Each structure stands twice: as structure tokens, then as C-alpha cells.
Amino acid sequence: MANSKTPRLDELEKGRWPSFVKIMKRAAVKKPAAGDLLKQLELSYEEKVGHWKHGGIVGVRGYGGGVIGRYSDRPDRFPNVKEFHTFRVNQPSGWFYTSSALRQLCDIWDKYGSGLTNFHGATGDIILLGAPTENLQPCFDELSEHGFDLGGSGSDLRTPSACVGPARCEYACVDTLDLCHTITQEFQNELHRPMWPYKFKIKISGCPNDCVASIARSDLSVIGTWRDSIQVDPQAVAAYADQGLDIQGEICGKCPTRALSWHPERKELEIRREECVRCMHCINKMPKALRPGRERGATLLIGGKATMKESAFLGWVIVPFMKMEPPYTELLDLLRRIFNWWDERAKNRERIGELIYRLGMRAFLHDVGLPPVPQMVARPRANPYYYWRPEEVRSNG
Amino acid sequence: MANSKTPRLDELEKGRWPSFVKIMKRAAVKKPAAGDLLKQLELSYEEKVGHWKHGGIVGVRGYGGGVIGRYSDRPDRFPNVKEFHTFRVNQPSGWFYTSSALRQLCDIWDKYGSGLTNFHGATGDIILLGAPTENLQPCFDELSEHGFDLGGSGSDLRTPSACVGPARCEYACVDTLDLCHTITQEFQNELHRPMWPYKFKIKISGCPNDCVASIARSDLSVIGTWRDSIQVDPQAVAAYADQGLDIQGEICGKCPTRALSWHPERKELEIRREECVRCMHCINKMPKALRPGRERGATLLIGGKATMKESAFLGWVIVPFMKMEPPYTELLDLLRRIFNWWDERAKNRERIGELIYRLGMRAFLHDVGLPPVPQMVARPRANPYYYWRPEEVRSNG
Amino acid sequence: MAKTDIGPPDYRQMLPPVVQRNYGRWRFHEIVRPGVLRHVSENGEELYTVRVGSPRLLDTDAIREICDLADRYCDGYLRFTSRHNIEFLVSDQSKLEPLLQELWKREWPVGGTGNSISNIVHTQGWIHCHTPATDASGIVKAVMDDLYDHFTHMDLPAKLRISMACCLNMCGAVHCSDIAILGIHRKPPYVDKELVSKICEIPTVVAACPTGAIRPNPKEKTVEINEERCMYCGNCYTMCPAIKIMNPETDGVAIFVGGKVSNARTAPMFSRLAIPFLPNNPPRWPEVVEAVHNIVQVWIDHAQKGERMGEWIERIGWERFFQLTGIPFTEKHIDDFIFSVPTFRSTTMFRW
């Protein structure tokens, strides 16, 4: 250890959680780039500062996005990471893989890159971490040949992602995987060729549990829901009670709208459909007894994003309910109108949420043709500063 | 009726609620100004538009405020309200009167004005409604002679007001009337001579029921509260239960923090002091059994105001607890610091709440010397945009 | 010359002896009947308060009338409330019933306590102000005539506080009332350009606009209004009489609901837009009366015991409020001012 070139990082080989340092060291044995990355990281740990230069523009032919350019600021010491660009490779919906597909990726990446990856990036892509400029095009060519394509980066549509949905979840109210795939295929051009004011993200969750955090991380969030009553299997309810579940306390007592009543004598759970706000709580706690209703679709929310620059936003309901069945024409059309509306009006680097904040929800709804409904607001405005279209004032006057 | 000159207003003589039209008509018999006011109002009812000109500057010697100038825009038709200025006469704390004081006011007002009044204006003043310019000074002289003085108007301290408090309310945690009187006397200059960026209002409620709506209507709101436990008379609690009050449902069930437990077997009400947020609910419902604690004082809130121009604000806690005992030095000193801070920084017509919004609560607290405490916020900031004073960064760095 | 800065009369001179003796020593109260409170002090003394509805606009005769009553039944003491009602302070129980009788004869309404509607806090309107979009006294009279029985009977789910302001300045606690009646303009003001250049300070006018709708026109020394941004608040008019905002054709009334001020049970809340516009229809504003009546009735029919308007709405959800009242939801209800974002629905939880 005394002789280690990475005494600081070595500390991170200890402990029970899998060590990224061990992984990097293993990769370094095979790949000089991985080795230099490790050493540069050690330098960062020593100096407490990053050693990457401000990203440059690199890419593959025909695309404007999908590759993040990266250069070391100490190419003198770490020549093998002088250029260390990453690919964003579009994951299959739901992050399902066959081992053969993954091995294929590994083979390609061993050939052209550092051998290091992120499974996955925070947006959902496969991140292939670190290749020199000259390898970008051949690497992409080979990826493409084996059926992989790049995801988004820069001012374009970002790689959509979706929860596991109907593939393995009994709660899914929409076919998240199919929808994600359809949207991705439909907007390949928007995904690959940045020509918008800024990024645009779409994420799809099959139910209000929102297992891809779509409401927080996507400009357009699709969340499965239903319109009729929760389906109840009374015998299974009784069985939960028999097993000692405190239905009154843990289920009814935590229903946000007190839509549930428990009748212990009859072992019956009563659901007041019109009070249920489909929060999933009771279903989550009694999956064998309760299921979402039969009339299924999705709620659409707009504007979710991180903090830069006018605060983080959580998505805002713009369509309380939309049926979600192939070919998803209504949704795709709406998406196109939304893209256009934003594209025509936004300032440089203005997310759609910020644009709506600036121009007003009224303008957005009107222009994209969505009717205002109370489900869009937690509560109506408290101020009296609202606009009258000239034609309205004439007619009421 | 066919011949009535005020056919529209006559409709408002009907119905069971006392009619301001009847009152105006009675006044009109004695006072031509009241008569013209009635007629001008009828014209407004006909045309659906006001007939007062934009206020002018009128007043009494030595003061800048206390009189609202008002001129008819139809002096041709209503010569007696050509000039129709109002006095804002400072009410006694809590709006208590002897009949002799009121009769004195009536005598003076019959002499100089229209005979019409508002008991009271929305800020709390006695409003003497309508006098010609030439009568202003003599009327004021006589008011002053009989112990009355004017309230605020324009960019000055506005007439403070207070709930009935200890004079007739068992909930009062501070002496609202004395405090209101003290503040009013202390800041006579600020009240009478507008020299600030805008108005500043102070209102005082004896407890969180806030019967003068201070949190909504005053730049500085003083609301009585306590720090120890609610005082309980166990026998009186039991008596309420015996009389059939549903203590579990109506009291404990509506306590916002579930600080109360009802033990029906023992007829005992348990209060978890540290959970109680002093909302008054249980006390309101059981005034014979519960009372505010003994360690009393007030919470101070800043920034309350109506909607113009950056939204209405409800006051924000700046001092969770301050003892309120004569001579109220701590409060008066703080008020002075607040006035100065605002006066030095505010733009024209910028209320203190707006200034704090613009410069940040941090700046306000720091400059007036109040320590930040979590009671000031409903929740901490969600964004990461916070300031580091250079000296802090040096020491932590 | 008159003395200045003497301040208001000392309240202590105005307090009835029973109050002076028991100042700060009240022990509890009860509502004996609608409009009548009985406060009992530590040493057992009693004070009866009789609350009387007032139109607030009083002539000296009316004041003398209540002074007479105070002399006769209250040793000459009385007070007014923060909502402009009159309170007779009766220290001698035997005088209570006669006072009530006399008030009844004189048609002064007694009530406003407990779970009732109290007086409508209101403003000047066409009686004395220069910026109103409607009258105040007339609407108040018409609405109180309609809700009269809820003033004299404590038959509501909880207190009901209605306020009325005749323009967006909102003189009163309109922004935090169970129901707020608000005069509104709906057309951008007309700029008398020549006059502006003569009598107005351009920078002040520009700064007055909450929505940044006013651009200076330095060449002609006047201002221009961006009609797409103007929200008709009238603040520019306050700063500059040459900018006319009143418009008899298009002015009218909006209704906001669900505000409260007290900290009891729930934190204070703002009133929120329910009905964007009702026409100015003097003398009795039937549309306004009907709209308020409807909201009150739906609240009575659906609220739980003890639930203020806003508490009820927050429990059932605004979407349900619009459904139950039959009030249409429009783009105007969706906030687009500074603090809009926190009012948006950032959850999939809602009712159909």
C-alpha cells in the first residue's frame, strides 16, 4: 500500500458496498485510459478539484447529440484521457437485456473505449464512459450495426424512459414500455439533432407510484391512472385482516382523502370512489386484494425539471386523463403541438416549465388547445390579476 | 315613489338589513351635502360609474395626513359635494366609547360636515364623511379641543388598531388596548406626517383567533400567545363531557397536531404541550375548561397587506415570542429599527413585505438584528441558491 | 391653534366600570342567544354584550340613537367591533331583555355571534372613492338582506365572514375572507396622452404597474399600455389621474372564496377566485346576491360541523367545489402571476 499510486482511492476499496475503485483498477489492467482516469481521479481527490475541461463539441456523422465531449486539463500527466468522450446509448425500454446483447456492447466497448460504463445514466441511457475522438465514428458504426443507437444530448429531445410497467408490475395502467418505445421511434429526428431552445425530457410511469420519478425529472411526464373504482377482492381483504394487518390504522387511516372505511364486523372495506384520488396507498399495502380500476389511461404533467435557473419544478397536470392505446395518436399529436409551441417562443435555454411560468398557463393551454379544468390546479389563483380577451369583454359587457 | 328623485336607491330601502339609504335620506333632510351625495349616488347607480375625481391634497395645519381630499366630477349638478373631504379620526383603542364622547363628535360633525360617518373605516378610524375645504381646519381645531386627533393617511404610519382584548375577552394574552394606545402615542409624528416610502400598518390581536385580522392587514402584526402549557380545569372538562360535547370528535379530532388525547373512562383530556401549536381550537370550544398558558407574550409577523402590487401577503413570523409588558421597550425599539430599515431601502410605494421579498429575509433579519429561527418558515428553502458572507467562507474553507 | 399630536382619547376613559374592575380577569364566556354574549369574570361578575348589525354608514342621528340606548341600558357605554357592528355592554342583567325588546322594535338586527354570518366588512364604493369598479354599500345591503336569517340565527357550519371591496386595492380583508366580493375592471385604461405629459410623473407610473404593462414614451412624454399584459388593476390610475380605468360598460364584480384569518385549526388562507365576473346590476345586484347565496347554501349542505368555507373546500378539493356549486372553471382561475407555480397541481392526486 505504501507504494500505491492511488493511496486515497484505495480507501474506497474498503467497506461492503461494491467498490467502483476496484472496478476501475480492474479495467486499468486492460485499458490505459482507465488507468489514467484512475490517476487523474486520485489527483482530484488530492487537490479536491475536477480535472476535466469544459466540454467540447464532438459527435458522429449525421447527429448533433449523443456524445459528450470531454478533455483532460492535464493531458501532460494523463495522456490516455486527453480525449475521453462518452456515448449516450439509448437503452431498450424498461432496461431489459439479454446477456447476448450486453456482451455485444462489451465487445464493442472493449474495442473502442475505456471499458468503463454506467449502467445507466440518470436520464436512462447506457453511458459508455470515455473514448478518444477518432474512435467515435467507428464505435458508433459498430453499435448501429448491432442494433444500438444513440440517445439525446444538447438541446434536443432526451432519451425517454419508462418504469418496468406491464412487464413485471401488476399496477401498470398503461403499457409504459410500448409507449416509451413508440415515442422514441417517432421522434428520432428530434432526439438526434438538437435544434430546440433547450432539452426536453419525457418519462413514463405506469401508475402514481411513479417509479421513474417522472414528475420530478421530465418536461412531460406520463403517469398511468384510472377513472373508475379500485377493484376489490373481498376475500383477499378478509385474508389480510386475518393475517393481522391493521386495516383501520395502516390503510384507512393513511388514505389522504379518507375515502376508505373498514367494517371489522363484516371484514369489509368500503371505498368511496368519488373521494379516491388514486394515490395507490391502499393498493400498495394490499396488492393481493386491491387493484387499479378497469378504465385506464394516463395523467399528463408538464414542466418537471431540476433547479437551473428559475427553481426546480415538479410537473403540473395538463391532461387529467388520456386513453393510452396504440397508435397513441392523441398523445403524439399533442407532443408535436407542445414541441412547436415551446420551440417558437422559448428563449435560449428556457425549459418549457419556465416558458409557461413566464407566459402563463393560460397562454399555453389556449395555444396547444387544451381545455382548462380544475384538476390542473391545487387551488385557483388568489390574486385578481387575470386577463380578459377583448372578445369576452364585448360579449359580457 | 313615481316622483322620487332616487328611484334606484329607493329599492335599497327595502329588506331587513338596516338601510344606508334611509340613513342618507334622513341626513339629507338636515344637510344639503348629504342630499347631493344621495343624488350623485343615484346618478352612479344609473350610469354604473363613480363620480368622484381623483383625490386632491388637502389637510390641516401641521399634519400631512388624516384627511382624504375628494371632489365631485359633477359640481354643476351637485354643488354641495363639490368638495367632500373625509376626516380619519383616530378611534380609542378597542373602539370603546362613552355616549358623551360620541355625542360630542356628532355635535362637531353636524356643525362642520355632512352629518354622515363611518363607524368605522376598515383600518379602524372613525370616518367623518364629507366636509368642504374651508371647514377642515376649524373642524379639526374643535376635535382636538375635545380630545380627538386624526389618524394616518398617505405614506405614513396608519392608525393602529386592536381587538377588544383584556377588556372583555378571556383569551387575551397581551394587553392589546394598552399596547395599541402606547404605540399610537409613541409614533404620533410618524402617524401624522407622511415621510415614508408608503403606508405602514400595525394591528394587535390578543390571541391567535386574530379578531382584528392583523395577519392579513398589517405590515406588523402582533398576536398574543403563550409558551407553557394550556391551563386545564379537569372538572370543567368533565362537565363538558357530561353535557354531551363530543370531545374526541370535535376537539381532539380537529386539533391540527393531534396534541390532544381524550380518555373517556377517566374523563381526562391530555395535552402534549410540546405538540400544541396554540391554534386556540380546543380553548375556543371549551372556554370554561381551558385557558391559554401563564407564560404570555406575543408573536410578531411582518409583511401582511393587500394585493397591490406584488400579491397580497399574509404576515410572516419574525419574532416567535416577545414578552409584552409596559413600557414595551423591546417592541418599540424593534419598530424603530424596522421603520428605518424600510425607510432607507424601499422604493416609492413599496410595502415592507415587498421590500423583504426583493432583498431577502436574510438581509432584513441581519440588518434589524433578529436571529433566524425555524419558526420563521413553514419549511426551509428547496433551492440551493443561498448566500455566503465572505467571512464565513474564509473560516469554513 | 389646535393642539396636535395628542393622539386618540385614552381608552381607559371609555371603559364601563364593570370592565375596569375585571380588566384582564375574564374567566369564560358563553353565547346566551344569537347576538348576546355573557362574559363572566374571575370574581363572578357578569357582562352581557348585545351585538347589533350596522350598515356602518351612520348619520349623527343614528349615533345619537344608539347613544340613547347606551345611556338607558348600559350606563352610557358601548363599543364597535372590528367588523363594524355595534356592541351594547350591559352590566345589569335586568336591562338585557328590555334592550333587546327595544332593538327589536327599532329594527336593529341582533346577531353575528358564533356560527353565523357577521357584518360584511366593506369600503366606500361610489359613495366616496375615486377608483371603484362598483358600489360597496348597495351590494352589502342586498346580500345582507338575503342572508339576514344567518345573521340572527347561528345555523351555519361555522363562522361566515364576507367582505367587499370596490376595487383591487382591497381595502379590508377581502383577500382572506370566506367569501370576498370584489369590484373589478376588465379593460385596459384609457391614456389621455396630453394630460399625462402635463400632470404625471412617468417613472412613477411605469413603476406602478404590477405586470410591467406600461412603457414610457419619452418622445411624447407620455406612456403606452401593452393591452396584452394589462390586468386592469388601476394602480396606474392611482398614480396618474390622466389614465382612466373606470368603465361603466365593462366594470363589475368578482367572487373569491375560502379565505380565513384566524389560526384556529388551520393556518390563515387567502380567498381564491371562484367567479371571475358578474355584471354591475344596481340597485340590487341580483346576480351577485344569487351567486353568494348559492355558494353559502352549497357550503351549508355539504360542510361538516365546524368547517369554515376554506377548510371545507380544501377537504373536498377545489375540483369538487366547482362541481357542487356549478361554477364553471376557466383559464382565469389558473394563476399566472408571480407565485403561480405553487398553485399548480403537482401530483396525480385529484378527484374526477
Added chain:
Amino acid sequence: MAKTDIGPPDYRQMLPPVVQRNYGRWRFHEIVRPGVLRHVSENGEELYTVRVGSPRLLDTDAIREICDLADRYCDGYLRFTSRHNIEFLVSDQSKLEPLLQELWKREWPVGGTGNSISNIVHTQGWIHCHTPATDASGIVKAVMDDLYDHFTHMDLPAKLRISMACCLNMCGAVHCSDIAILGIHRKPPYVDKELVSKICEIPTVVAACPTGAIRPNPKEKTVEINEERCMYCGNCYTMCPAIKIMNPETDGVAIFVGGKVSNARTAPMFSRLAIPFLPNNPPRWPEVVEAVHNIVQVWIDHAQKGERMGEWIERIGWERFFQLTGIPFTEKHIDDFIFSVPTFRSTTMFRW
């Protein structure tokens, strides 16, 4: 030339046969043990999922290793989760135990289901980004080592979701996590004036600043930063490499708490500032580990069953949260950005 715009591989090719047969027909699930889910379909078929903690940064050997496991126990199928864990999809129950054995031998942690902490969603840090204020992988490793037992045991009051982002861009759902670890700068950036004039678009840089701290200096074709207004977000640096924000002396970490994303029981919530600053102390950031540990432990000790961090804090009040955790409350905790007002306490209701 390579084909473009082919899009990602069709997910249908990647689904194990048991999923293909039961797609959309899952009936219920249960957590067999920490890290192991059992989903049962309408026709009774079962699928076992084994969730394995991943450092996310994987080399091709690691991927091949899990491919081997998938081949051996899952007919060659596997998936990753939205929090970057690995999920082995076991359709043959008899292979479950052997897989778990092998994972245990190979020191892959199994867990992250139910009331446990799952993987820490995180970002690039010093490994690949140009703007970080701290590293990501190192902190994540150190914190997960500390909380390891909460990953493998479902012993928490509710799910615990920690996220980490190395700068204010917040790549990830840091703004809505139970605990968020955030790299922050604390000094206004240094402007290399000459360079700015050469390589940056001034208007874009000026527009990038959330707080309006950047003034153009047209004379020298550069910009100036108002140090009183700068909140060190680094957005100007994103637009212009000549404005240096990284500072080894003063960069560090902040902790936000109480966010959530799901709509279960309560609406999604933002994470909120708990600890304004902790030093960058690589390689194991003991201050950060300790701070997170403390918050988690206080939550465990005080929350009710089923209460997420934010739900617990909202129930007990933030003032109590600061008290219980011993975290000092400072002026920094009080919002002063755009939507500050709704975060202020507009009620007298609070705990001492």
C-alpha cells in the same frame, strides 16, 4: 455508413419468456425476503426478481460477470432498475437459492426492496464532468458502506431514497429525494476577462444567471459579477468556460431532506435545505457520512411506521426536525429566491 435513427433495440426482444407470456397479466407480488420479489400472474406463473446493489460504474468484466449469472440462473435475461440496481429475473424457483448463494459469495449485495434504502442515484463528479463541486462515486460508496445494513434489511420506517448530484445542475432527482447530497460552490466565479471577450457570447452569459448577478461590460467586451448577488450556481460557467467556478478551498457539500416523488399518501415534495455546508474531505467524506447517518437515525427513532422522511418532518414540523437532529438553523435556510413567500410561516402555529 452506419444506419442512423434506428432507435433503441426493441424491448420485446429483451423480455424473458415468462414476461412475454404474462405481459400485463401480473396479479400481485410479495417481498419474499429483502431484495427478492415474487410476482404472480393471473394464470399462476411466478417470477422471482433478485435485486442487486450496483456501483453503477461497471467495467465490461463486471457486465460479463452478471451476464454469466443471468445465463446460469435466468436463461440469459436481466434488467436494471430506475435506480441503477441490477435485477436478475428468475423464472425457475429452484434456481433462486443457488443464485443468492453465488451472489453472496461474490459479495454482490442483495436488497433495496420495501422499507429499505435503495441505491443512491448519482452523477459523474470528478470522474467525468467539468463543473463538479465534489465527487459523486466516492461519497456514494462511503455513505452506502455506512448504511449497508439498511439496504440488506427492510428495517426502516419506509423507503429511503438518497440521491447525490455533484453540482447545482442536479442531474438526478436530487431535488425530490428523502436525502439529497449536493455538491456546492461557495465563491463567486473568477472571470478571466480576456478569455471571455474571446470565447464567450456575452448576452447568453448574462441571461444565464438566475439571480441577475452578471452585468455586461461592453467596453472591455467582458462581464462583471456582482458578488453580493451571486449564488455560485455555475450556470455562467456552463455558458462560458472563461468563468471559473471550481474552487478546491471552498467547494463542498450540502444536504437537503424530505423530498419524495411518489404520489402515495402525500403529494410529491421537494427536498429542502438541512445542512448548508460540509467540507470536501476525500476519500471518505466522514462529515457527510456522519451527517446522513444522523438524519437517518433520528428518522428511524421518531417516525411512525410507513412514514417517509418528508412525511415525518411535515407531521412534526421543521422546527422539531432541527431540534431533534441538532442541525443549526441559519439565515441560509430561509428562502430568498423567486417562490420564497409561500415558504414563510404565515401563521402563529408552530412548536417551541
